[in-house]
Amino acid sequence: MSSDSLTQPRADHSRPQNPGGGARDYALDYIRRVRGGEMGxxxxIIGLVVLAIFFSILKGGFLDAYNVENMVVYGAPTIVMAMGLIFVLLLGEIDxxxxxAGGVCAVLAAVEMVRHQMNWVLAVLLAALLGAIIGMIIGWLRARVGIPSFVITLAAFLSFQGVTIIMVGNSGSILLPDSQKTLLALTSASTNDYMPIWAGWAMLAIVVVGYAAVKLRGVSKRMAENLAVEPYxxxxxxxxALAVLGAGFIYYMGYNRIVGVARSSFYGTLTSEGVPWIVPVVLVLLFGGTYLLNRTRYGRHVFAVGGNEEAARRAGIRVNAIRTSVFVICSFMAALSGLISLSVSAGVANNAGGGNTLLLAVGAAVIGGTSLFGGRGRIIDAVVGGLVVEIISWGMGDLITGTNAPGWQEVVTGLVLLLAAGFDAISRKAGSTQG
Amino acid sequence: MSVDAVPGRAAEPILRLRGIEKSFGPVHVLRSVDFTAYPGEVTALVGDNGAGKSTLVKCIGGTYSIDSGEYLYKGQQVHVHTPRAASALGIEIVYQDLALCENLDIVQNMFLGREEVDGRRALDENKMERMASQTLASLSVRTVKSVRQKVASLSGGQRQTVAIAKAVLWNSELVILDEPTAALGVAQTAQVLDLVRRLADQGLAVILISHNMNDVLQVADNIAVLYLGQMAAQVQRSEVNHTQIVELITAGRSGDLGLTGSAVGVGNGATA
Structure with missing residues (x-):
């Protein structure tokens, strides 16, 4: 199949490995990369485990099924926003x-549904379209006009906050009526809003079988072509590991319905009656985004522009188009995030998307392993980091109480984000001094 | 100047420039420059700072367009106005800054902007990895452990090697190397010069820009000396010694070689 070989190879560079063994070599190679600053x-993940243990020791019941479910549901908007931000961060930009922007899009959807009785599907599409248009304008201002993204998006941050207040109007918030149930079903509200138990297991089966198929097919293809392979x-x-963790998660999320225990809990309303519908939504975005970044020319070019803009330009990559596109993706994902928030809260307030919403999403990406300096990041980072951020904010709510609790919670959250950014800077140094 | 009738040389130069002129506004950078490069030879392009080396190379590579003069490639007159046009002809330039993405691995860098995709438009990583390995192997490169290493983890010499391998991956026939050894230590310089020699031995035409006379004398078959925007001389390596080259670079002439008296010293407007 290679009509392309330039010359006869004199030395074999590909180091084919025995797929049965080689686990040791693989582990050593992995350790070498980690020491080189590629910590991923x-x-x-360590933070996730340590924090989960820490908070559950401090407060019994922290890891109860309904609480975990709550964290997953409320963490989803942060995760989805972080996914979009990763594209922007890969270029060393910021949004x-x-x-x-997510707030404005959510308000638009709410206004159309509540005040104009628009079909929820149309409203969601309209909001997503608005997100894409916002991204296009930001991207154009950055790539073509040349204004630093920091300045453009700071201005946009303020303006959108104002637009949200104007659109919501005097009432201060817009609540979704029960007639808009379909959108609500994404998250919670009643037992019917969770995936049936069987659907949860089916989803797990699809994910695990799909992952295994991709892995094994990849290994056998590379073996056939005599390339170095990951050991079987x-x-x-x-x-x-994926199967076990996934099964544990599905079981835990359906704990009440499977085991048949009562629905009351220390944390109140939420139940563990199945996997929240938001989980498959996040999974689809995760797989789609990962495919886009790692398996397409577009994704490769995003990394290239983030790594060395001049090299990318000389390689014929349309740097401006790439730069514009990441802002489109980011604002589009922000719109989805806003819509999920709208669904979680069954309404939207006039401060939607303000406060620490963005900071938590950026923190999620960075904690997950995406670099603020560009060139390094993966979509899964958003999921890992988003869960860490969510655990911190829930745990902090339990941990810090008293008169100034909200203040202290913000202080601690801020410090955690600073810590993550410091980690990023240090691991970047470690990477660049190698060799 | 005996650039013709050299034994063992291909009959036709792959690149022949005649009377190239290039000005930037009032600054006359290249004055009636003649230059040839033959397949299977390393042609060194030397000259002091501001002699016009970079400008000449950028004219060859299509970054600049020439004002006038003949640009013959494989005997045909061509018009090269963009880097893409030069690439299409089989001309690749490895600039001093290498233009590699540190966050990408060797394979990803070598195929940057020209990635292979499979039937479903997904990246064909296996094919790219195989081609990259073959290219490195054909250049007898043994200094890199894995083609899946990130460029950030490579030494200066290894990076230069990757940049050169990237240039020859595309069936290029004329490779221009801009100061490939400038930032390297002794051992790595030797490795890169070795590689330069091998490229020529495989039948490529190599143009080597360098300030280092030792490198030039060691590896070049043919030496072209620019002096204030004029081609002082293009001579066979065997016909000159170190002193003569230095005189040509600094004064534009050396004994019988170089520019005649009237021509020397008029090029005071030249810049890099």
Whole structure:
């Protein structure tokens, strides 16, 4: 199949490995990369585990099924926004307006549904379209006009906040009526809004089988072409780990319905009657985004522009188009995030997307392992980091009480984000001094 | 000047420039420059700062368009106005800054902007990895452990190697190297010069820009000296020594070689 070989190879560079063994080599190679600053999600995952244990020791019941479910549902908007921000961060840019842009889009959807009785599907599409248009304008101002993204998006942040207040009007908030139930079903509200137990297991089966198929097919294809492969043992271990963790999650999310225990809990209203519908939505975005970044020319070019703009330009990559596109993706994802928030709260207030919404999303991306300096990041980072951020904010709510509690909670959250950014800077140094 | 009738040389130069002129506004940078490069040879392009080396290379590579003069490639007159046009002809330039993305691995860098995709428009990583490995192997490069290493983890010499391999991956026939050894240590310089020699031995035409006379004398077959925007001389390596080259670079002439008296010193407007 290679009509392309330039010359006869004199030395074999590809180091084919025995797929049965080689796990040791693989582990050593992995350790070498980690030491070189390619830590990926390791700090995020460690943080997730440590924080979960820490908070559950401090407060019994922190890891109860309904509480975990709550964290997943309320973490979803942050995760989705962080996914979009990762594209922008990969270019070393920033979008400070993502939070309020999501707010404006959510308000638009709410206004159309509540005041103009628009079909919810149309309203959602309209809001997503607005997000894309906002991104296009920001991207155009950045790439063509040349204003720093910091300035454009800070201005946009303020303006969108104002637009949200104007659109919501005197009432201060817009509440979705029960007639708009379909949109609400994304998250919670009643038992029917969760995936049936069987659907949860079916989803897990699809994910695990799909992952295994991709892995094994990749390994066998590379073996056929005599290229270095990930050892079978490692590949199978990854599939097994996914299956076990996934099964645990599905079981836990359906704990009440499966085991048949009562729905009352210390934390109140939420139940664990199945996997929230938001989970498959996030999974689809995760797989789609990962495919786009890692398996397409577009994704490769995003990394290239983030790594060395001049090199990308000389390679014939349309740098301005790439730069514009990441802002479109970011604002589009921000719109989805806003819509999910709208669904979670069954309404939208006039401060939608303001406050620390954006900061938490950026923090999620960075904690997950995406660099603020550009060139390094993965979509899964948003999920890992988003869960860490959510655990911190829920745990902090339990941990810090008293008169100034909200203040202290913000102080601690801010410090955690600073810590993550510091980690990013240090690991970047470690990477650049190698060799 | 005996650039013709050299034994063992291809009959036709792959690149022949005649009477190239280039000005930037009032600044006359290249004055009636003649230049040839033959396949299978390393042609060194030397000259002091501001002699016009970079401008000449950028004219060859299509970054600048020439004002007048003949640009013959494989005997045909061509018009090269963009880097893309030069690439299409088989001309690749490795600039001093290498233009590699540190956050990408060797394969990803070598195929940057020209990625192979499969039937579903997904990246064909296996095909790219195989081609990259083959290219490195054909250049007898053994210094990199894995083609999936990130460029950030490579040494200066390894990076230069990757940049050169990237240039030859595309069936290029004329490779221009801008100061490939400028930032390298002794051992790495030797490796890169070795690689330069091998490129020529494989039948490519190599143009080597360098300030280092030792490098030039060691690896070049043919030496072209620019002096204040004029081609002082293009001579066979075997016909000159170190002193003569230095005189040509600094004064534009050396004994019988170089510019005649009237021509020397008129090029005071030249810049890099």
């Amino acid at each position: 999600s390791i700090p995020g 400070l307006s993502a939070g309020t 043992s490692i590949a199978m271990a990854k599939v097994a």
